[in-house]
Amino acid sequence: MLGLAAKNLRRDRRRTVATIVTMTVGMLAILVFLAWVEFVERSLAQVVIEDQANGHIQIYRKDGPINLSAFPAQYSISRDDQYLVSRLVREISAVRNVSYDMTGVGMVQHGTRSSIFLATGVEPTTGQGQLNDADRVRLTAQLADLIGARRGADIQLVGATYGNRMNAVDATFADEFSTGTEATEDKGLKMPLSLMQSLYDTDSVSRVIVRIGDRVDTDRIRDAIAAGLEQRAPGRFEVTTWSSPQVGQLYTSFMGFFKMLFLFTGTVIALIAGTTVQHAVRMNFDDRIKEIATMRAIGFSRTRLMLLFAHETLFCAAFSAMLAIALTGCLFALLDVLHVTTTLPRVALPVPLSLEIPWTHSVGVVGLSVALVVASGAFTAARCMRRTMGAARGKLARDRSLARALMGGAVAVACALLVPAGETRAAEPDTATMTRWLNRADIARGGIGTWSWTVRVHSSEPSGGTDTTYAVAVRDGDALVRTIEPKRYQNERILIASRTMWYTKPGLRRPISVSPQQRLVGEASNGDIAATQYARDYTPEYAGETRVEGHDCYRLRLNATRNDVTYAGIVYYVDRRTLLGVKAEFMTPSGEVFKTATFDYQTLRDADGKESPFVSAMTIVNTNFPDRMSRLEYSEVQPASFPASLFSLSNFTSM
Secondary structure, X not given: OHHHHHHHHHHOHHHHHXXXXXXXXXXXXXXXXXXXXXXXXXXXXXXXXXXXXXXXXXXXXXXXXXXXXXXXXXXXXXXXXXXXXXXXXXXXXXXXXXXXXXXXXXXXXXXXXXXXXXXXXXXXXXXXXOOOOOOEXXXXXXXXXXXXXXXXXEEEEEEEOOOOEEEEEEEEEEEEEOOXXXXXXXXXXXXXXXXXXXXXXXXOEOEEXXXXXXXXXXXXXHHHHHHHXXXXXXXXXXXXXXXXXXXXXXXXXXXXXXXXXXXXXXXXXHHHHHHHHHHHHHHHHHOOHHHHHHHHHOOOOHHHHHHHHHHHHHHHHHHHHHHHHHHHHHHHHHHHHHOOEEOOOOEXXXXXXXXXXXXXXXXXXXXXXXXXXXXXXXXXXXXXXXXHOOOOOOXXXXXXXXXXXXXXXXXXXXOOOOOOXXXXXXXXXXXXXXXXXXXXXXXXXXXXXXXXXXXXXXXXXXXXXXXXXXXXXXXXXXXXXXXXXXXXXXXXXXXXXXXEEEEEOOXXXXXXXXOOOOEEXXXXXXXXXXXXXXXXXXXXXXXXXXXXXXXXXXXXXXXXXXXXOOOOEXXXXXXXXXXXXXXXXEEOOOOOEEEEEEEEEEEEEOOOOOEEEEEEEEEEEEOOOOOOEXXXXXXXXXXXXXXXXXXXXXXXXXX
């Protein structure tokens, strides 16, 4: 039977070659597709593990992955815990490297240009792009363009410390790097761990990074580390891996969707390849109908004929399989030689197109393909024999009526706008009247006139409380703020002049331009410490009357006239009788309330003996996190006389 099958293949070489080519192309398509799927998965894993510096295993404080960004001080790993974790992890032989890192956000400034950064603080590295110098940082190319910095430029970093206090450090732009993902390519910054700890005023780290030799062992080693930590410090730590949703979001979100896409695409490719091979085999047997009838006439049984054609198909499929594997290897080697690159969704930089497929997968796929081809050949032979013997069964009708889906007609529903009968209302105040109200409220908050006062800010949050005292000098909207306590922050200064704001502290090379929205301490922004002029910076809209904190109030909606004011919008409640601000709701540009403030007032007596109210306390509460608040208490308030030069930037730098 084997010899007869071989003779039949040699007898009609053209038909045999056509069949082998068809089978080879089908198997080659399946192998290349599987190699592409493996390449995408491997490349995304590489981005998450190496490019994003997540390593294979990460160790956080319990619930750290969820809460670290909102409560960094509470969910960071202290120095003692770092030592505990490091000592345990290094006892595992499969661990290749243990390191620490931090993540944080802030502003980076070069000259007069600034932008938001998303930073990673890493331990000193060696080799290309080293960060061994304490103040050398790396920026993404897009972030460097945004602030107009070139390599070697002096830049400054501004952030909120773990105690929710504004801080700044000097740095040098050393080199460029890529974050690996498009979403962060315009804000990525990498700095030495020590510099980042200095910026956020802490010796804690966000997490411990563990790298191993082979990512296949990730889950096993992760379980070993988790078990050891649970034994030594029950309930204190959480161990994740590079593929967990909290860490490998790029990988999980992409692969979660594309696994179904790959499955669908792979099924289509397999069906196309299988149909093409089936068609070639069918054409082969159609050409040999007379031969089949003759062999039946001379005594060949149907079983022997099926075995004969199965052997012929087996020879063709086996040769095609070897040829497909050889061509696949040549194609993969050619791609490596040509250094072909490609882009992946959400990945910032092109990656080398390096296709490979494990030999076990190749053998499995090819073996399955050969089995299917042989089965197809046997099935086709049986059909052909039934047709030649007149045993064909009834055929399916060529044309089937398509099911007609009755579509409901679109019904246009006219929604009448209900305009209720209006009740008689008092005339609404005009803009000039509301602006006068705001002026009166601004005077009582120190926004208008020349004043000096001391303000103590007590900030409270789940991680603890802080107290800071500032000396404030105000002259018609301009202000100079100086830190008095704690002593370690003495002589930090903020200047508000001509609607611009600057920050400096001892040791900084130059003042830093900061935003009024930026938090100075706790929930208090820079613009909250030195009273701003609502009448100057906002346009009022009347929103009715209501009762707040026991006061009958006008409700005013204040819309910012510029982008550089403290808040994009404010809902301001002004007492109808005294025209003092009772409450303020601070809004984001999208119109959501994210902080509220309430005001208390004391009575002042000026030099002429006239009494006037002045703010004595302001309580600011975070709407999303009500347990985070700051209370500003004003004291030593008195009229003053300051020269305009006190609020000039040139004098500010020389103080």
